Amino acid sequence: MSSRSHLRFYAEEDFEALQRFELPSEQVVFTALPDEALEAAAQDPNRYPVVILSVEGEAVGFFVLHLNAEITSLVDNPRAIILRALSVDFRQQGKGYAKAAMLQLPAFVGEYFPEVDEIVLAVNARNFAAQRLYLQIGFEDRGLTRMGPMGMQHIYHFKVERTG
Template sequence: MNVTEKKITLTKVASHHLTSLKQFTLHEHQLAFTSMPMPAYEKCMRDPNRLPVAIIEGVRTVGFFVLDQGDDVFSYTTRPHAILLRAYSINLPDQGRGIAKASLRQLKPFVEKHLPDCREVVFGVNEDNPSAKKVYLEAGFINTGEQKMGRSGPQAILTFFMTCSFTSEPLKS
């Protein structure tokens, strides 16, 4: 059964999400493209530039990703005020029901609320992962036509601009 977008919400990871995140499973081949939530969450706890985000369906934690404001973003874009999406995953039992696309469509309002200076969300999707690439593109991301070498091969760089009037000029404080 596919989910409706109204049932999917994004929230900062809180302590009550950790039990679900510890129980996450992924296909073994997916681990070439992403990481399990707990190691990524633990990196967030050591790095204040990383924001861990839980994907919620109703009251259940069904997915996870990180928004990274650190310097790694500049290996994907030269634009200021960009953030890097990383470690995106949907728990294996919940895959194939439209949760990924619905959660990605919630990304803009979530970022506007929690990271209001952000003007671009960027990330790399492995070229050997066409089903994930299709989901990101259907959710509104744009293929920049550029590539970056990742740990498991070449990645297409995808972007999502937060405003239509994006420029590379720094924001005024």
């Protein structure tokens, strides 16, 4: 499935496609649209925007990897990186892009952030679709929660294994 798409860091050429992203209102409450996340990344050098590209090279999804984020203190791991603002354009949902991207994420993090040994994210307790996705691809729910802007969030963990 991971051959359906590939990951790369955001480039200016992605801007227009990401501006056209659409999400239904019931999803927007759980994540930031790419333009909002890009604005935050422009203000914080520790935020790394990542684009999910289809095999044809079309930007179909987006997320941010965040080093030295406030949540790392919650998990007590200074070598953790935070996954935030994952979204797939509504017109591209249901095609396996999010799952393919998350399956590729550990290798991507290992390649570009060799100091990182854990990927952490916060998912809203009411966002059942995202919870299923993260648990299905191997994130672990250790029972840690925090209050977020839209209610209770579960903190999920993924250990980044080193090869060689």
